[in-house]
Every structure is written in C-alpha cells, then in structure tokens.
Amino acid sequence: MSGGLAPAIGQELIQRIEDHCVRAWPATIIERPDDGWILRATPGLHGRGRSNHALAPVRSLSSAEIDVAIGRAVEFAERHGVECGLQVGPLELHIPLLDEVAARGWEIQPSVLVMMSDTRAAAQGHDPDFELTVTDHATPAWLHAWSSCEPGRANVNQHVETVFQLMAGPSAHFMHHGDSAVGIAVEHDGIAGLFCLAVNPERRRQGLGKKLVRGMLSRLDAPITYLQVFSHNDAGLALYNSLGFQEVYRYLHCVAPGQGGGPDEHDHADTP
Numbered sequence: 001m002s003g004g005l006a007p008a009i010g011q012e013l014i015q016r017i018e019d020h021c022v023r024a025w026p027a028t029i030i031e032r033p034d035d036g037w038i039l040r041a042t043p044g045l046h047g048r049g050r051s052n053h054a055l056a057p058v059r060s061l062s063s064a065e066i067d068v069a070i071g072r073a074v075e076f077a078e079r080h081g082v083e084c085g086l087q088v089g090p091l092e093l094h095i096p097l098l099d100e101v102a103a104r105g106w107e108i109q110p111s112v113l114v115m116m117s118d119t120r121a122a123a124q125g126h127d128p129d130f131e132l133t134v135t136d137h138a139t140p141a142w143l144h145a146w147s148s149c150e151p152g153r154a155n156v157n158q159h160v161e162t163v164f165q166l167m168a169g170p171s172a173h174f175m176h177h178g179d180s181a182v183g184i185a186v187e188h189d190g191i192a193g194l195f196c197l198a199v200n201p202e203r204r205r206q207g208l209g210k211k212l213v214r215g216m217l218s219r220l221d222a223p224i225t226y227l228q229v230f231s232h233n234d235a236g237l238a239l240y241n242s243l244g245f246q247e248v249y250r251y252l253h254c255v256a257p258g259q260g261g262g263p264d265e266h267d268h269a270d271t272p
Contacts, residue, residue, distance in 0.1 A: 014090055014249055015058045016191060017114060017226050024186035024193045026166035027051045029080055037069055041080040045158045052082040053253060060093050066100050074256060083259040089114075089251020101254045111252040113237070115245035116226040119192060119217050122243045126214035132175045134219060137168035145176035149198035173219065181212040185220055192222035209239050 022030075027040035036057025045051050054073035061069070070086070077084035086101060088094045091111065102108055135142065138160060147156055167186065176182040183197040194216065199208050217225060227245065229236040 011058050016189070017116070017193075017248065018055070018058060020186075020189065020191045020226075021193055022055070023188070024167070024171075025051070025195060026163060028162055028166070031076065033072065035065065035069075037072070039073065039076045041076070041082045042162045043081050045155065045162045046083070051163060052077075053085040053087045055087045056089065056094055056097060058090065058093065061097055063096070066097050069097075070101065070104075077256070084256035085259070086254045087251055088254055090249035091251060092249070098252075098254070105257045107255040107257070107259070109253045109255065111231045111250045112228050113231055113250055114226055114228055114248045115240050116224055116248045117240075117243060117245040119220055119223055119225045122225065122245065123214050123217035123220075126218040127211055130177065130211045130215045132177055132212075132215050132219070134173050134175050136170055136172055136174070138164040138174050142174045142176050142182065145179045145182045146196060146198065148179040149182045149200045151201065173216070175212075175216050175219070177208075177212060177215070181208050183212060183216055185216050185225075187220055187222040190222055190224070192217075192220045192225040194225060194227040197227070210243065213239070213243055 022038060022040070027042045029041040029043070031039040033039070036059060038055040040051060040053060040055065042051035054069070054076065056069070073086055074084050086097070086106075088098050088101075089112075091098070098108070133141065138146075143156060143160065147153065167184070171186055171188045173185040173187075175185065180200045180203045181198070184195040186193050186195065194213070197209070197212065199212065226248070227240065229240060231237075231250070
C-alpha cells in the first residue's frame, strides 16, 4: 500500500488505530472538543511526539473548521506551556489543513508511516531461544537497556515521570533483550502498538531488530499490530516490510513559527 486511505483498510480501522495510540501513549492533559479533534499536552516532556500536539480528526475539514482548530491549538499550547503543534493525518484527508499551516509559516516535519500487520504472521519464524525480559512497567533494567540502545536520548527521566507512569499496567509490555534490544508493546481492544523499538548501536545490522520484533509479537494476543516509522528511515522500512508490515496511512507534525527545534528522531518513529 502506498499512502492515504487504502480501500482495504478504510477510515473505521484508521480511527481505531488512532484511538488506540492516544490511549497507549498517554498524555497527562487531554481535551476532546466536540468536533473530533484531540488536544494533548505533557508539560515537562518536550519533543514532537503525540504528547504535545493537537490531533486532527479522521475526516475532512471545512475551511472554517481549519481556522478555528489552529486558533484553538495555539491557545491550548499557551495555556499549558508546551510547544504548539498539529498532528496532520491521515494526510490524504488533510491537504487543505497542511496547505494552510504551510502558508502561515509553520514548520512541516518529516512524514511518519503507520504500518500494520497480522500479528501471528509477522511473528512467524521467531527464535524460541531469544530471551526477552517482560514487565508491565519501566523497570530500572528496562530503562538502562533503553538508554544503551538510544545513547543520544536526553529525556529518559522525563518519560519515567510522565508517560511511562501512565502506561504501566497489564496492557503494557516493556521488553528487553539484555542491553542489546528494547521495545514496548501495548495491547487492548484487539490491537497492539509497538513503541520505543531500538537496538544497541554496537549490535545493529546483525539481525537483532528482526529477532526483537518477532519475539515481541510472539508474546502478544492482539490479532493485529501497528507501528510507526519515519518515511526516510530506509533501514526501518526494510525491516518492517520484510516482516509483512504494510503502510496504512501517513501523518506528519506541523510546528508553529518560533517554537524551535526540528523533529526528535528518537520520538515515536522507531529505528531498531
């Protein structure tokens, strides 16, 4: 599949995935206007991820709605002291919104692919001897593994104090293979989402990413699994395609002028 709304997928499933991710990657502040937008903020956790953005609904918007939504997102960000941004997706539905924020000088960040696969099919061939430690929260050992796999990440403690506390529970599976590979799976309502997938830089290009994903999937009950990856992450795309993941739709983040900072390559779009 390439971009947009593939007929075999449809808006209903896309909405389920979007709803799942909002719940699976929680923000400390969330507001839901009655027009389908979702306003999210996690003060103290900086970056371009879903924690600090207004999410567009899975439907087309009128010109009048676009102006109202942009103004509301700016006010929400100012009120909660976070950078102002919009998550624009699925892209095929929101070209007018994207054109409008571009005309206003917003920074358009690289697009992210949302990819999906049948969980059991993608797990086929997993190595039963590949050891994964699985817990329902971010243990010190998991956090050490995450730091080892993403040595440039500076906001580990901020995640611990915010999103990871909210994620903890029976639906969350924090998994790691020693200090070499790490990831999170969150499953509920028949869907699983994969987050924070990473492999230690010294162990990359050795097939460990495929073992990690297959091993994680083999431990899940949800029949379908999705993940997110930057469109320019050729290595990640090759891996996920090889496991049978297919693109469902794309989104991107738009950041208001003067907010600073480009995309955080660590945040949400994964690079095992």
